[in-house]
Amino acid sequence: MGNKNYSRRNFINKCFSSACLFIGGMLLLNCRGKNESAGDESETQIQSNLEDPCNDLTDVGEGEIKKRQSLGYVKQSAVPDNSCGNCALYIPAKPDKKCGGCILFKGPVYVEGHCIQWAAVTA
Ligand code: SF4
Structure with missing residues (x-):
């Protein structure tokens, strides 16, 4: 065996x-x-x-991203004559930057953007 x-x-x-x-x-x-x-x-x-630097949210916190979503922010306004560029809450882009900002949340904002908080600029 x-x-x-x-x-x-x-x-x-x-x-x-x-x-x-x-x-x-x-x-x-x-x-x-x-x-x-x-x-x-x-x-x-x-x-x-x-x-597309205005779409760069890498340095933006999760809470701020949720805030912009809850306000219905979009990068291209669907409302004629209403956009971030002519909103009272818009922070214009600095000379060396391409994107502006918004008083309501952090991160870049398109001048053509829009959200439900759009407010007319008063004199
Ligand atoms: S409030 Fe809305 S419409 Fe106005 S700048 Fe901010 S994101 Fe744009």
Whole structure:
């Protein structure tokens, strides 16, 4: 007869080794996929922000983003003759910047934007 070792300990060791290899491989593949994906997204976001700086909310807090959403801010006004540019609450862009701001929330604002708080400029 051959010298085969059919012990329970051997069987458990082989199962444990196989499981470790499988889990390690899955973790490696999973981590690699996430890093590539995150890199692509951040590169796309950076490119988008360079092309459209008034849409760059990377330095704006979550609360401020929710505030602008709750006010129904849009980057292009649908109301004729009413836009951020002629709103009393608009903060004009500084000479070295392309985007203005709003008194009601932080972050860049399009001069063509609009929200439900639009207020006419009074003399
Ligand atoms: S209140 Fe609304 S319309 Fe006026 S500047 Fe702010 S976001 Fe624009």
